[in-house]
Amino acid sequence: MNTEGVFSRQQNGVVQPLLTDLYQITMAYAYWKTGKVTDHSIFDLFFRKNPFQGEFTIFAGLEECLKFLQAFHFSQSDIEYLKQTMSSVEDEFFEFLSNLSTNDVVIYALDEGTVVFPRIPLIRVEGPLIITQLLETTLLTLVNYASLMATNAARYRIAAGNSKLLEFGLRRAQGPDGGGFDGTSNVLAGKLYDIPVKGTHAHAYVTSFTSFSELLMRTLHSKIDGKPYDFVQLTIKWRSELVPLFKVVITEVNDGELAAFISFAMAFPDQFMVLVDTYDVERYPCHVTYNTFTPRQKCLPNTPTHSKYRSGLLNFCAVSLALNDLAFQAVGIRIDSGDIAYLSFVAREYFIKISAKYEIPWFKDLIIMASNDINEETILSLNEQEHKINCFGIGTHLVTCQKQPSLGCVYKLVELNHQPRMKLSQDVAKVSLPGRKDAYRLFSEREDALIDLLIRPDEEQPSVGTKILCRHPFEESRRAYVTPSKVEKLHKLYWKDGRVCRTLPSLEDIRNNVSTSLKSIRSDIKRNHNPTPYKVAVSDNLYNFLHNLWMENAPIGELT
Numbered sequence: 239m240n241t242e243g244v245f246s247r248q249q250n251g252v253v254q255p256l257l258t259d260l261y262q263i264t265m266a267y268a269y270w271k272t273g274k275v276t277d278h279s280i281f282d283l284f285f286r287k288n289p290f291q292g293e294f295t296i297f298a299g300l301e302e303c304l305k306f307l308q309a310f311h312f313s314q315s316d317i318e319y320l321k322q323t324m325s326s327v328e329d330e331f332f333e334f335l336s337n338l339s340t341n342d343v344v345i346y347a348l349d350e351g352t353v354v355f356p357r358i359p360l361i362r363v364e365g366p367l368i369i370t371q372l373l374e375t376t377l378l379t380l381v382n383y384a385s386l387m388a389t390n391a392a393r394y395r396i397a398a399g400n401s402k403l404l405e406f407g408l409r410r411a412q413g414p415d416g417g418g419f420d421g422t423s424n425v426l427a428g429k430l431y432d433i434p435v436k437g438t439h440a441h442a443y444v445t446s447f448t449s450f451s452e453l454l455m456r457t458l459h460s461k462i463d464g465k466p467y468d469f470v471q472l473t474i475k476w477r478s479e480l481v482p483l484f485k486v487v488i489t490e491v492n493d494g495e496l497a498a499f500i501s502f503a504m505a506f507p508d509q510f511m512v513l514v515d516t517y518d519v520e521r522y523p524c525h526v527t528y529n530t531f532t533p534r535q536k537c538l539p540n541t542p543t544h545s546k547y548r549s550g551l552l553n554f555c556a557v558s559l560a561l562n563d564l565a566f567q568a569v570g571i572r573i574d575s576g577d578i579a580y581l582s583f584v585a586r587e588y589f590i591k592i593s594a595k596y597e598i599p600w601f602k603d604l605i606i607m608a609s610n611d612i613n614e615e616t617i618l619s620l621n622e623q624e625h626k627i628n629c630f631g632i633g634t635h636l637v638t639c640q641k642q643p644s645l646g647c648v649y650k651l652v653e654l655n656h657q658p659r660m661k662l663s664q665d666v667a668k669v670s671l672p673g674r675k676d677a678y679r680l681f682s683e684r685e686d687a688l689i690d691l692l693i694r695p696d697e698e699q700p701s702v703g704t705k706i707l708c709r710h711p712f713e714e715s716r717r718a719y720v721t722p723s724k725v726e727k728l729h730k731l732y733w734k735d736g737r738v739c740r741t742l743p744s745l746e747d748i749r750n751n752v753s754t755s756l757k758s759i760r761s762d763i764k765r766n767h768n769p770t771p772y773k774v775a776v777s778d779n780l781y782n783f784l785h786n787l788w789m790e791n792a793p794i795g796e797l798t
C-alpha cells in the first residue's frame with residue numbers, strides 16, 4: 239500500500255528525530271560502537287496507573303506516531319548540529335545516522351480510541367535496537383499527552399450526560415495544540431480536524447457599548463415579508479413590555495448591554511447567543527419560586543450584587559422576542575459567573591413563562607450554556623442540583639488536564655535477540671512484564687468487558703466458550719477462570735516494511751470507537767468516586783515464565 243494519503247491530518251512540524259532526549263542519541267552511538275547494530279529488540283509502551291484517580295484511560299496519539307515513523311530521517315542540518323554538539327563522536331556514526339530509517343521497524347498497537355488499562359502494551363515496537371531506542375521519547379510524548387487529554391475529555395463526556403460540551407481552552411493551554419468536543423472555539427482546530435467551530439462573545443463586546451446612539455445600523459429585514467424594520471424600536475418596545483415580568487425598575491436596565499445585544503443580533507440574526515452576566519443576570523432577591531433548590535450564594539442575606547444593573551436575561555429576552563417578530567429564532571444565553579445552577583433555573587423559568595405567555599414553543603427550549611472554571615466535579619455537583627444547563631463551555635480544566643498533568647507512559651525493553659528482558663524493582667508495580675505478549679479482551683454474556691489477558695506468543699489464543707485461567711501478574715492467590723462469550727484481539731499490525739499497513743480510522747471512527755469501547759466497560763469502573771479497578775491478567779504460562787525469570791534474576795541477599 240502506498241502511504242501517500244493514508245493520513246487525514248498533517249503532522250506538527252516540530253515532530254522530527256531531534257525531538258528527543260540527548261541520551262537516546264548518546265546510547266545509539268554507544269550501541270553502534272559496541273557492535274549492537276543488528277541486535278533485535280522489542281519495546282513495550284504502556285502506563286502503570288490510570289489518570290485522574292480513575293480506573294480507565296483512552297488510548298490516543300497513534301496516527302501521530304505513525305506519521306513520525308514515516309517521516310523519520312535525520313536531515314543534513316540535524317547531522318551538522320549533532321556533529322557540533324557531540325564532538326567526540328566518530329564521523330562514521332553520523333553517516334550511519336543519516337542513512338537510518340524505520341523500514342525494519344514493526345509496530346503493533348491498539349486501535350486509537352480504545353479504552354485501555356495499566357500494563358497493557360499500547361504500542362509494541364519491534365526492530366533493530368538502535369532505531370527502536372531512538373523512537374522512545376518521541377513516541378512517549380505523542381501518546382502521553384494525547385491519551386491523557388482524550389481520557390479527560392471522555393470523563394467530561396460521561397459527567398455531562400446529554401449536555402453538549404464546547405472546548406474553550408486555547409487561551410489557557412500550555413501550547414497551541416489540542417482542541418475539540420462537540421465543538422471548539424479554536425478556529426484552526428476546526429479547519430484542520432473538521433470539528434464544528436462554535437462560540438458566543440466576550441464581555442468586552444458588551445462593555446464596548448454604552449447607548450443606543452452607537453447603533454448606526456437600525457434596520458433588520460423580516461424573514462416574513464422581506465421588509466426592513468426598525469429593530470432598535472422593536473426591541474425597546476419588547477423591553478418595556480417585559481420590565482414588569484422581570485420585576486425590575488427601568489434604572490436597573492443597562493442600555494449599553496441592550497445595544498450590544500441588538501448589534502450582535504443584527505449581525506447574526508439566526509445565531510443569536512449572548513453572554514448575559516456582564517452586569518447582573520436578573521433581579522435579586524429572586525422572586526421566582528424554587529421548590530427544590532436553594533441558591534448557593536444569592537439567597538444569603540446581604541449578599542452584595544455585582545452591579546446596579548440586573549438586565550442580562552431581560553435584555554436577551556427582549557431581543558429574542560423582537561427577532562421572533564421578524565421570524566428569526568434565537569439560540570440562547572451563556573452564563574459565566576455566579577451560581578450557575580441557580581441562574582439556569584431562573585433563566586429556564588423565564589423562558590417557559592415567556593413561551594407560554596406569547597405562545598412561542600421554541601422559547602422554553604432556548605440553550606443555556608454555562609462556563610467559568612468548570613471541571614468534572616462541578617458538573618457532577620450541578621447534576622445533583624438538577625441544573626437546567628444544555629451546554630458547558632470548558633477551557634482550563636480540559637486542556638491543561640489540571641487534575642493530573644501527565645499520564646506517565648513508559649517504554650521498556652522486554653526482549654533482546656529473542657531473550658526476555660525484565661526491569662526489576664523493589665516496587666512490584668514497576669516490574670516490567672518480559673517478552674513479547676499479545677493482549678486479548680474477554681467479554682461476558684452481557685457483552686461487558688470482563689478482563690484483559692496477556693499471553694505469550696506461542697500460546698493458544700483464548701477462544702469463545704473455552705475456560706481459561708487468568709492470573710494476577712504478581713499476586714499468586716488472585717486468579718479466576720473465565721469462559722468468554724466474545725474475545726477481542728487488541729494488538730493489530732500497524733507498521734511494517736516502512737509503511738502503514740492498516741487503513742487508519744477517521745476522527746469520526748475514533749470518536750465512535752471511544753464510545754463503543756466505553757460502553758462495554760461496567761459503570762462502576764467508570765464512576766468518578768472510588769471506581770472499581772478493571773482486571774488485567776496474565777495467562778498461567780506467562781505467570782510462570784515471568785516468575786521463573788524474576789527468581790533467576792533477583793539476587794539472593796545475605797544477612798550479616
Ligand SMILES: Nc1ncnc2c1ncn2[C@@H]1O[C@H](COP(=O)(O)OP(=O)(O)OP(=O)(O)O)[C@@H](O)[C@H]1O
Pocket residue numbers: 534574575576577578579580609610611612613616619620623
Ligand atoms: N451551583 C454551583 N455548584 C457548584 N459549583 C458552582 C455552582 N455555580 C458556580 N460554580 C462554580 O463555582 C465557581 C465560582 O467562582 P467564583 O465565585 O470565584 O467566581 P464568579 O462567580 O465568576 O464570581 P465573580 O464574577 O465575582 O468573579 C466557579 O468555578 C464555578 O464553576
Ligand SMILES: O=P(O)(O)OC[C@H]1O[C@H](OP(=O)(O)OP(=O)(O)O)[C@H](O)[C@@H]1O
Pocket residue numbers: 406407409410441574609610611612631632633634635
Ligand atoms: O473553563 P475556563 O478556563 O473558565 O474557560 C472559559 C473562560 O474563558 C472566557 O473568559 P476568560 O476566563 O478569559 O475571562 P473572564 O473569566 O475574566 O471573563 C470565558 O468567559 C470563560 O470564563
Ligand SMILES: O=C(O)c1cccnc1
Pocket residue numbers: 406407423436437438439572609631633
Ligand atoms: O465563544 C465563547 O463563548 C468563548 C470562547 C473562548 C473562551 N471563552 C468563551
Ligand SMILES: [Mg+2]
Pocket residue numbers: 610611
Ligand atoms: Mg473565566
